[in-house]
Amino acid sequence: MQPTMRRTGSGLDPLPAAEQPNWRHHPDHERTQRRLATAEPLVTAEELAEVKAALATVAEGSARMLQAGDCAESFGDASLSHTAAKVTVLNELGDLFGKKLSQPVVRFGRMAGQYAKPRSNAFETVNGVEVPVFRGHLINSAEPDPASRQHDPRRMLWAYHASAEVLGALRTHWEPESHSGPWTSHEALVLDYERPLVRSGPGGDFLGSTHFPWIGERTRQLDHAHVHLLASVTNPIGCKVGPGTDPETALRLCALLDPDREPGRLTLIVRMGGAIERALPPVVRAVRQAGHPVVWLSDPMHGNTVRAETGQKTRYLSDIIDEAAAFTRIVEEQGAHPGGLHLEVAAEDVTECVGGPVAGERQLGARYRSLCDPRLNPEQAFELIDTVY
Numbered sequence: 001m002q003p004t005m006r007r008t009g010s011g012l013d014p015l016p017a018a019e020q021p022n023w024r025h026h027p028d029h030e031r032t033q034r035r036l037a038t039a040e041p042l043v044t045a046e047e048l049a050e051v052k053a054a055l056a057t058v059a060e061g062s063a064r065m066l067q068a069g070d071c072a073e074s075f076g077d078a079s080l081s082h083t084a085a086k087v088t089v090l091n092e093l094g095d096l097f098g099k100k101l102s103q104p105v106v107r108f109g110r111m112a113g114q115y116a117k118p119r120s121n122a123f124e125t126v127n128g129v130e131v132p133v134f135r136g137h138l139i140n141s142a143e144p145d146p147a148s149r150q151h152d153p154r155r156m157l158w159a160y161h162a163s164a165e166v167l168g169a170l171r172t173h174w175e176p177e178s179h180s181g182p183w184t185s186h187e188a189l190v191l192d193y194e195r196p197l198v199r200s201g202p203g204g205d206f207l208g209s210t211h212f213p214w215i216g217e218r219t220r221q222l223d224h225a226h227v228h229l230l231a232s233v234t235n236p237i238g239c240k241v242g243p244g245t246d247p248e249t250a251l252r253l254c255a256l257l258d259p260d261r262e263p264g265r266l267t268l269i270v271r272m273g274g275a276i277e278r279a280l281p282p283v284v285r286a287v288r289q290a291g292h293p294v295v296w297l298s299d300p301m302h303g304n305t306v307r308a309e310t311g312q313k314t315r316y317l318s319d320i321i322d323e324a325a326a327f328t329r330i331v332e333e334q335g336a337h338p339g340g341l342h343l344e345v346a347a348e349d350v351t352e353c354v355g356g357p358v359a360g361e362r363q364l365g366a367r368y369r370s371l372c373d374p375r376l377n378p379e380q381a382f383e384l385i386d387t388v389y
């Protein structure tokens with residue numbers, strides 16, 4: 001596949017892209033690209049129109065959005081039973097959310113494709129051995145040995161098949177009339193995977209890998225390939241906005257990603273941590289004044305990650321509650337609609353975040369199972385929604 005190209009005065013230039021796997025030398029790289037390019041898209045243009053219409057109701061203020069699931073999905077969890085357990089938690093959280101706010105809730109799983117992770121460091125030391133860091137099952141294995149951590153492009157095909165399996169299980173839970181989904185979503189990170197899955201539809205090209213792709217905080221550079229790829233497809237899309245997002249950057253992102261000011265097209269996923277009081281008001285004000293009918297979504301997880309005394313990554317439920325509450329207040333103060341929540345939550349009773357049933361950092365070891373970031377367990381997620389709304 002060609003890299004994303006941009007026409008400039010001197011011809012076509014490939015755009016830079018952060019966080020990409022190092023696997024172009026692999027003998028199977030070309031073959032996997034060809035296989036993906038001829039594979040069935042996982043979603044249809046009709047479904048995307050339906051999702052966009054549902055998100056338009058969130059943007060206009062008559063519904064809410066809940067997006068939740070693992071930080072990193074596991075290939076080992078693609079079965080019907082794992083998927084059913086996740087959907088049950090997502091729906092129960094969505095039902096509580098809707099009941100507290102007296103509005104319908106459009107539901108998205110971080111599911112059926114959430115297999116690739118951007119990372120802070122390229123290497124980590126495990127038991128005294130330096131190994132490449134785990135980047136999601138689409139790229140390498142979580143096993144901490146040098147061979148398993150090599151980037152393997154065949155994993156793109158395994159990710160496609162695991163996504164198809166999860167999606168098949170999800171479709172058995174759909175209630176099309178109620179707009180309740182849950183629809184699929186993942187971070188569109190690995191360009192070698194996403195680009196071959198672009199298909200043409202009646203309204204233009206669409207990304208066939210998921211209903212709702214989003215751009216991560218580490219890959220939302222205005223002149224890089226991720227923003228331009230998602231600008232070129234018609235899916236409803238998300239973009240993370242972190243503490244360093246100034247109003248001018250937000251406006252440029254909106255201009256690229258939502259040039260037609262289309263309700264339901266763009267969701268801004270706010271993940272600012274303690275900086276939210278300072279950073280969010282001018283961003284909401286500017287985007288509103290520019291007339292972009294975005295969905296405002298709070299991700300109160302990613303700005304609140306800390307290192308526990310035990311060495312594990314964790315998050316405090318109290319910090320998560322504080323950010324979600326501040327988000328609602330600030331967005332309403334600016335005259336906009338707080339569209340909803342983006343959570344990392346497990347279907348199981350894990351002990352990865354502190355708060356509620358996990359009394360302190362010393363309890364984290366009991367059932368810490370995340371492949372990447374610490375997730376809320378269901379009880380903590382219910383407490384969050386019950387407290388904030």
Ligand SMILES: O=C[C@H](O)[C@H](O)COP(=O)(O)O
Pocket residue numbers: 071117118119120121302372373
């Ligand atoms: O999920 C988000 C990122 O991939 C994650 O927070 C990165 O974690 P790291 O800082 O441990 O690399």
Ligand SMILES: C=C(OP(=O)(O)O)C(=O)O
Pocket residue numbers: 071118187215216217218240271302373
């Ligand atoms: C990578 C993630 O978040 P962010 O891009 O906001 O850091 C994520 O949602 O897992």
Ligand SMILES: [Mn+2]
Pocket residue numbers: 071072302344372373
């Ligand atoms: Mn995460």
